[in-house]
Amino acid sequence: MALNTSHAPAIAAPGAASSVTGAQVATALREAGIAALLTLGLSIPILAFKTEQNQSNALYLQPRWGVVAVVCGLIFLVRFAVCLRAMRRAAAPARLKAPASPFVQKLFGIAVPLFLGVALTYPLLASLATGGLAGARYWIDLGILILTYVMLGWGLNIVVGLAGLLDLGYVAFYAVGAYSYALLSTTFGWSFWLCLPLAGILAAFWGIILGFPVLRLRGDYLAIVTLAFGEIIRLVLINWVELTNGGAGISSIPRVTFFGVPFDSSENGFASLFGISYSPMHRMVFLYYLILVLALVTNVVTIRLRRLPVGRAWEALREDEIACRSLGINTRNTKLTAFAIGAMFGGFAGSFFAVRQGFVSPESFNFLESAIILSIVVLGGMGSQVGVAVAAIIMVGAPELLRNLGFLKQVFGADFDPNEYRLLIFGLAMVAMMVWRPRGLVGHREPSMVLTERKAISGSLVKEGHG
Amino acid sequence: MEVFVQQLINGLTLGSIYGLIAIGYTMVFGIIGMINFAHGDVFMLSAFIALMLFLFVTAWLGIGSIAIALIIVMIGAMLLTSLWGWTLERMAYRPLRGSFRLAPLISAIGVSIFLSNFVQVSQGARNKPIPPMVRDVIVLFERDGYAVALSYKQIIIMLTTAVLLAIFWYVVQKTPLGRAQRACEQDRRMAALVGIDVDRTISLTFVMGASLAAVAGTMYLLYYGVVSFADGFVPGVKAFTAAVLGGIGSLPGAVLGGLIIGLVETLWSAYFSIEYKDVAAFSLLAIVLIFMPSGILGRPEVEKV
Structure with a gap:
């Protein structure tokens, strides 16, 4: 953990554009030393x-100064590097930041079709890269997970990014959707396609409540x-054990079917219907395309809603609520529709979660999930649809990479589990x-209304709302 | 009646702990208008520090007297937690001053996730129990075989809270630091113009909040004798509720709110259902914020156009 750079001395002689003087190195060393000492104090x-607990269950202290030395050394190096970088930055001539250059805009023009293309062909690409559909299981599963978060991010984006209402309990609607499908399908035996809209309606209902x-x-x-x-x-x-089976959760939720045709090896299963050999991966691929369609529906609906009066009212509400009220916009209805529609997409994603897992329990819907979804929306640059998708890939995909870093085991010993540090790094x-x-x-947004020419506007001009 | 009196005593003890944490929320919110979401986890961290200091003092230094050990542990925990509070403010909140409005809150959520996982990774996920430090109880009265008892540790907790509240109230009301804090609370730019070091004042506010959280952590450890990495979130939310209930920005309000929350929680557990005690606390938070956002002792907020 390095201190922030705000108090780093950062004035350099003119002409020393890219080199750093000896005095500056000394200052950086001193700053780094202070940071290391502070870390020692915090340790x-x-x-x-x-x-540790001994035989008789009493606690005792086990010193480990080696870890402290490593951490202090790391902090020293990080702080030193940050200091030097700040000095070099300050020495370089200041550049004005353009909101979005034409090149970047063009890049975004390519990025969207590219993303879409990769998303559509992802199962094919994954199976080609890993040699066969069965080998791609892990990658397709990861793709499903990422798309679920993309969809949740887009759903929350309506509430936070467009209407400017900061919602830290979005996971509640995800839970409502998941439990709606779990309960309706296990109690009444209703199919996924009937439960999906019902779950959305119920979640929207809870959004209003x-x-x-x-x-x-x-x-x-x-x-x-x-x-x-x-x-x-x-x-x-x-706690409502009679209805939800409590912390044990609801298991054996019916699996997804291909519009009524089950994914199994039986006579009237999916494989024999299409005359192909049975593979458990068919269901995975179907789930992948299901969540892709759901996510894209969320995206298209959001983009279209932004042009409707209600969507324009959301954005006006975010910019200035008092001006909104003065102009006669019904702020109550505007806020409630934002909550309801955001919640509805959360509900859809929830029932998809239930059908994918086949099992739901309250532990999947803790505050951390809300924090992850919110940070996807914020990292994406609130209000930007592409940004949310990129942020979801980073936030969900990067921790998965951490899981696969086998070489870390060789550095830190066999009982080192990088996955333990996932949330630690996430918090940092x-x-x-921020x-x-x-x-x-x-950094830039698409304007929702244009007169003649479509220009990108800088993200810093967009307000974040009052509510 | 006996049950009620007993629950009253338990509730006031619990409420004292909530009140100590709530002061940290209320002071920070008063001065920079931000919910220090990580404060509950600072409290949990301080309980861990107190636990380790206690082991250190009793096992390594071999101090037998519980009173001396407790004082050393409390002061040590206050100092070390203050250092954490200062560092967190410096790293996670100060760079964001003047940034967009949501940034400090999201940063604080990040700090909260970091702290609880830092403790989990460094100390393990298990509950950490210690042998009870103080066992003695005073039986106040007995009727029909039900004894109403006031334990020594409950007395220690309530007395410590009262003494610390008096000290901090004195600091805020009568010292130059307190004056600077109240000035920053009213108008930060104006305070800077008349020569108050605003950054330093805010840092010291965080340090004060963290040291009171450390007292709460020590008292929590004394009371329950067990602490785990996940113990920060729920007490944190309850203490925040207490701060809002008492009127955010008001020091006596925070303690009053803490006592009310403690009483509501214990009485709810005793008379209704223990499973839903957290639901009761969260519902109370929502009800207070919706119907009484300025709290009991707070000033109503005026909306400026």
Whole structure:
């Protein structure tokens, strides 16, 4: 952990555009030394000792100064590098940041069809790369996971990015969707295609129920109340054992069917219907395309809604609520539709989650999920559809990469599990993201209305709303 | 009646701990208008620091007297947690001052996730129990075989809270630091113009909040004798509820709110259902924010156009 760079001395002599003087190196060394000393202070006792239990279950302290030395050394190096970089930056002539150069805009023009093409052919590409459909199982599964988060991100983007209402309890609607499908299909035996719209409607209904009391709240207060609602729904799911089977969850949820044709090796299964040999991967590929279609529907609906009066009212609400009210926009209905439509897509994603897993339990819907979805929306640059998709790939895909870094085991020993550090790094990344790019990855926005020519506008001109 | 009195005592003890955490929320919100979402995890971290200091003091230094050990542990935990509070403010919040409005909140959520996972990775996911430090109880009265007891540790917790509240109230009301804090709370730019070091004042506010969280952490450890990495979130939300209920920005309000939340929680557990006690606390938070956003002792917020 390095300190921020704001107090780093950063004035260099003119002409020293890219080189750093000896005095500056000395300053950087001193800064790095202070950071390392601070880390040493923070390490006592939480990192320097480990609490272990002995035979009689009593705790004792196990010193591990080696770890502290490694961490302090790392901090020293990171701080040193950050300091030098800041000095070099300050020495270089200042450049004005253009909102979006034509080249970047052109790049975005290519990026969307490219993404779409890759997404459409992904199962094929994955099986070609790994040599066969069965080998691509892991990659297709990862693709499904990423697309689920893309869809959730797009759904939350309606509430947070367009209407400017900070919702920290979005996972509640995901849970409502998942439990709707789980309960309706196991109790009444209804099919996925009947339950999917029902789950969306139920989630939208809950969006209105939870949205109604918070209409007057703004900003941080709204965030905390939505967080409380999300937690209440999770706690009710845990404790209402008669309905939800409590913390044990609902298992053996019916699997997805190809519009009524089951994916199995029987006579009237999917494989024999199409005259191909049976493979369990057919279901995976179908699930992949199902979530791709659901996500694209979310995207198209959002883009179209932005042009409708209600979508324009959302964005106006985000920009200035008081001006909105003065112009006669019904802010209550506008907020409620944003909550309801955002929740509906959360519900769709939830019922997809249930049909994919075949099992739901309250543990899947904790606050961390909400935080992940929100940080996808923020990292994507709130309001930008492409940004959300890129952010979802980074946020969900990068931790998966961490899981596969086998060489780390050779460096840190056999019992080193990189996966343990996933959330630790995730938390740090959230902070770093806010410090370096609070406006997200995609710095420009598509205007929702144009007079003659379509121009991109800088993301920093877009407000983040009051509620 | 006996049950009620007993629950009253338990509720006030729990409420004292919530009140100590709530002061940290209320001071930070008062001065920079931000919900320090990570404060609950700072509290959890401080409980871990207290636990390790306690092991250190009793097992390595061999101090037998519980009173002396407890004082050393509390002061040590306050110092070390303050360092954490200062560093977190410096790293995660100060660079964001003047950034867009959601940035500090999201950064604080990141810090919260980081802290709880840092403790999990460095100390393991298991509950960490210690032998009870103080066992003695005073039996207040007994009727029909049900004894209403007030334990020494409950007395210690309530007394410590009262003394610390008095000290901090004095600091905020009577010292130059407190004056600077109240000035920053009213108008940061104006305070800077009259020569107050705003950054330093905000840093010290975080340090004060963290040190009170450390007292709460030590008291939590003394009361329950067990701590785990996941213990930060729910007490944090409850303490935030307490801060809002008492009127955010008000120091006595935070303690009052803490006591009310503690009482509601214990009485709800005793008379209704223990499973839904967190639901009750979260619902109370929503109800208070919706119907009484300025709290009991807070000033109503005026909307400026």
